[in-house]
Amino acid sequence: MDKLLQIIEKIFYTNLIGEINLYMVFANVFKYLFVIIVLYFVYTITRMIYLDIGQLRGTGFRRGPYLQLITRRETLRFHVQNIYPLKNDNIIGRGRSADVQISSPFLSKEHAHIFKEGGIYYLEDLHSANGTYLNGEPVGEPVILYPKDIVSLVDVEFIFMSGEGDG
Amino acid sequence: MDRFIQSPMKQRLISARWMTLLFQLLSLSLVLIYQRETLTPRSLGFSGLLIVLTLLSQFLVNLFHQADSYLLMIANMLFSIGVILIYRLSSYYGYRQLIFYTLGIALFFVAYFLLEGTAGFWVKKICFYFFGAAALLVLTLLFGFVSGGAKNWIEIGGFSFQPSEIAKVPFCFLIAGFYSNRERVRKRKGGKYFLMAMTYILIALFFLQRELGTAMVFMAILFSAQVAFEEDKKLIFLNVALAVIGMVAAYYLFGHIRTRVDIWIDPWVDMDGRGYQITQSLFGIAAGGFFGTGLGLGHPQYIPLAYSDFIFSAIAEEMGTFMGIAVIMLYLILVYRGMKISLAQPHAFYKVLALCISISFAAQALIMIGGVLKLIPLTGITLPFMAHGGSSLVTSFVLLGILFYCSNAALEVPREE
Numbered sequence: 001m002d003k004l005l006q007i008i009e010k011i012f013y014t015n016l017i018g019e020i021n022l023y024m025v026f027a028n029v030f031k032y033l034f035v036i037i038v039l040y041f042v043y044t045i046t047r048m049i050y051l052d053i054g055q056l057r058g059t060g061f062r063r064g065p066y067l068q069l070i071t072r073r074e075t076l077r078f079h080v081q082n083i084y085p086l087k088n089d090n091i092i093g094r095g096r097s098a099d100v101q102i103s104s105p106f107l108s109k110e111h112a113h114i115f116k117e118g119g120i121y122y123l124e125d126l127h128s129a130n131g132t133y134l135n136g137e138p139v140g141e142p143v144i145l146y147p148k149d150i151v152s153l154v155d156v157e158f159i160f161m162s163g164e165g166d167g
Numbered sequence: 168m169d170r171f172i173q174s175p176m177k178q179r180l181i182s183a184r185w186m187t188l189l190f191q192l193l194s195l196s197l198v199l200i201y202q203r204e205t206l207t208p209r210s211l212g213f214s215g216l217l218i219v220l221t222l223l224s225q226f227l228v229n230l231f232h233q234a235d236s237y238l239l240m241i242a243n244m245l246f247s248i249g250v251i252l253i254y255r256l257s258s259y260y261g262y263r264q265l266i267f268y269t270l271g272i273a274l275f276f277v278a279y280f281l282l283e284g285t286a287g288f289w290v291k292k293i294c295f296y297f298f299g300a301a302a303l304l305v306l307t308l309l310f311g312f313v314s315g316g317a318k319n320w321i322e323i324g325g326f327s328f329q330p331s332e333i334a335k336v337p338f339c340f341l342i343a344g345f346y347s348n349r350e351r352v353r354k355r356k357g358g359k360y361f362l363m364a365m366t367y368i369l370i371a372l373f374f375l376q377r378e379l380g381t382a383m384v385f386m387a388i389l390f391s392a393q394v395a396f397e398e399d400k401k402l403i404f405l406n407v408a409l410a411v412i413g414m415v416a417a418y419y420l421f422g423h424i425r426t427r428v429d430i431w432i433d434p435w436v437d438m439d440g441r442g443y444q445i446t447q448s449l450f451g452i453a454a455g456g457f458f459g460t461g462l463g464l465g466h467p468q469y470i471p472l473a474y475s476d477f478i479f480s481a482i483a484e485e486m487g488t489f490m491g492i493a494v495i496m497l498y499l500i501l502v503y504r505g506m507k508i509s510l511a512q513p514h515a516f517y518k519v520l521a522l523c524i525s526i527s528f529a530a531q532a533l534i535m536i537g538g539v540l541k542l543i544p545l546t547g548i549t550l551p552f553m554a555h556g557g558s559s560l561v562t563s564f565v566l567l568g569i570l571f572y573c574s575n576a577a578l579e580v581p582r583e584e
Contacts, residue, residue, distance in 0.1 A: 008203050023200060027461030030193050034486055035458060037193075038493040041186040041244055045237055045500050049507075 065121065067100065067114075067151065067158040078103045080156060088116040091126070092153065106130050106154035114145065121145040121160070130154045183237075184225055187244050191218055194251040194462065201463035205258040213258075213265055217250065224272045228571070231279075235508060235574035239275070241501045242552050242567055246560075248494065249553030252481055253474045255463060260474050260555050267557040271564030278568030283575075289340065290516045291348060296341035297365045303330035303337075304372040311376070319378045331373065331381045332549075332558040335527055336565060338385060341365065343520035346396045359399060363389070363406060370413070377421065380534060380546030386410055387530035388523050395522055424544075431544040444471050448539045451477075451484040452491070459487030475555040476547055480539045494553075498532040501525075508574040521573035524566045 012023040067084040080102055090099040095109035108128040115122055122142040125132040132139045133152040145151075147162040195214045199206060221243045228236045246268060254261030282289070307330045311321045319331050345352060345362040352358040366389045373382035390410075393403045417424050426441055434442030434449075447470045454465060467473045467481035474481070483491040505525020512518040531551050538545035549559035 005203055005206060008200055008206070012200050024461065024464060026200075027197060027464050030197055031459050031461045031486060033193060034190060034462075035489040035493065037186050037190045038244065038248070038490060038497070041183055041190075042493055042496045042500065044183040044186070045241065048237065049500065049503060 065160070065162050068161055069156070070150070070159050071155070071157045076104075076156065078105075080104075084158070086114060086121070090114045093126075093128075102153070102156060104154065104156055107156075111153055112139070112151075113142075115142075121162075123149075123151060123160075183240055184222075187221060187225075187240065187247060188218065190244070191221065191247050191251075194247070197462045198251055198255045201255055202258050209262070210258060213254070213262060216269070217247070217265060220269060220272055221247065224275070227276065231571075231575075234279075234571055235504060238501065238504055238567055238571055238574065241497055241504070242564070245494070245497050245501075245552040248482060248486075248490070249478055249550075249555075251462070252467075252478060252485065253555050255485070256468060256474045256481065263557070264555050264560070267560045268564075270557075271561045274561060275564045275568035275571070278565045279572045282569060282572040289344075291344065293341060293344040293348065293352070296337040296344060297369075299337040300334040300341065300369055301372065303334045304369065304376065306330060308372065308375055319376050319381075328558040329556075330558075331376070331378055332556075332562045334369070335381075335384070335562060336569075338366075338369065339388065339520055339523035339527065339566070339569075342388065342392045342523050343516050346392060346519045347516035349398075359402065363402065363409075367409070374417065374421075377423065378547075379417065379424065380548035383534055383546065384527055384530045384548065388526050391526040392519060392523055396519060427544045427546070431541060434541070444477070445539070445541055445545060447471065448477050448480040449541060451480045452488070452540070455484040455487050457488050459483070459485050459490065461485065475549060476535070476545075477539055478550055478554045479536050482553075495532075495536065498528065502529040502532075504574075505570055508570065512573055517573040521570055524570045524573075527566065528563070 012026075013021050015021050016025075065086045067086065069080055069082050071080075084100045087099065091110050091113055092098060092100040092102070092107075093109050093111040094103060094105075094107040095101070098110065108126070108130070110126045111128040112132040113124045113126050115124075121144070123132070123134055123139055123145045124142040125139045131154075134143055134145070135150050136152070145160050147160060149160045151158045151160055195217070199210060199214065202210065225236070225240055225243065228234075228239045250261060250264050250268065253264050307319055307321050311319060311330075313320075319329050320327050321330055342362065352361055355361075366385060370382045370385060373379065373385070390403070390406060393406060397403060418428060419425075430437070430442045430445055434445045436442070438446050451465070451467055451470050451473075454460065459465065462485050465485045467484050470477045470480050470484075479491065479494065482494060502525045505521055505528065509518050509521035509525065512521055528551050531548055534543065534546060535548060535550045535554075537543040549556045551563040552560065554560075
């Protein structure tokens, strides 16, 4: 151990130019690095917070169609988002792979399907145990979804919004 | 988690995790060379344990999909900055701090699983929390010993600790219990004054111990909870009035508070005596400049208690004002996360609890950083996650574990009975 100490002493504490030794050089370079690293850390987390606020506000930063929860959240015993943005092809269900994942015990793993064809959105039921309803009518084969239609999945109700200034 | 933003978020998480590791590697290599007289296999073990624990805890936290994994990452970063500086000042305190960190991380997960196992149990035990907190403080008064002007230490079987730090946990639960069971408490006569009365009893106990820093933290928690959840706004004004009266009374009643205020107004008249701490702290911060003197090249050892109360000044001296700003920003995002958790949590009890815990971190950071910068009178509490001190560090991690549990979006909302 003493030997190691001497080597360290020799490498880092021998004066290179005047009073300056290698340790001082390192310490001075590293101090800039430390500030950059920690500020970058803050930056990455702040970025995540920004994305997060987008999710919390829902409509604020998003364009395009989405499903908005209309059931009062307090009555639900599981977690549901207020807003589910829709892609061209969406599976709604309890399963982990579902695009719109809702952990209601009454939902099937793959419960319903919303898809876009020729600029129009369709809703179809995927042979779910408890059924899917559109404006109170049971859904089987694909039916056209109009803006502000109400989609009911057992105990959760959503309103369909086209995201083009109708809400 | 929303599928649409999950993938960029995952990447950010990973890159932030590597930032902590990179900081630890670079700064450890520097301080190990700096503390070369005490370079033993033990100090290499210290470095290894720090890195492994941080990585392991962050890996474990990422397994909980529903909960907020940034909390522990921010705390780990704050702890890393703190422990490096403590080790640079004294390797003995560095080892001690790491042992407490190990305990803290363990209790972080214990707190999470304990709450998960018994979620419903905690909601209605208001009196139990009050007597828990009061018992801790009364025990200190009876069996405690004096250190640093306040009688706030207690010794059991060779371990000394500060019960006032631990009392923060039952106090946060107390407020959460009160506001989530408001209707039930209200029905009793004078029920709405119940919480304020209990808080003032606890604060009176702090006054007897002469520990006013923690009393201020309690007051800040009560005040924020009232602003957020109290329906009767008159109570807030009543509370402010009582707090002002209390502060003025404390100024005239206690000699050491007058001293604190005097040296805050003008530390330069008695620079070598009562104003020594704060002036050295200011000299240290000034000596650092924007980027600091470099780790090991400054003189933070001139600042009294540089490893605990004045760690912020020592950081500002050796790592620069920018690092000081970064530390403040880290506290800011930690508290922001806490507020967000509170807003998103549907369960009333855990909603209030999350707010109380984030305010407790915010208040401690504010009081301590403001104190060493001579913006407010100095009090002897600790900077959460950074300052040396077992009770404080472990309690902070327990509170963080509870906050981590509160961030669990899938908590079941109990049905109304």
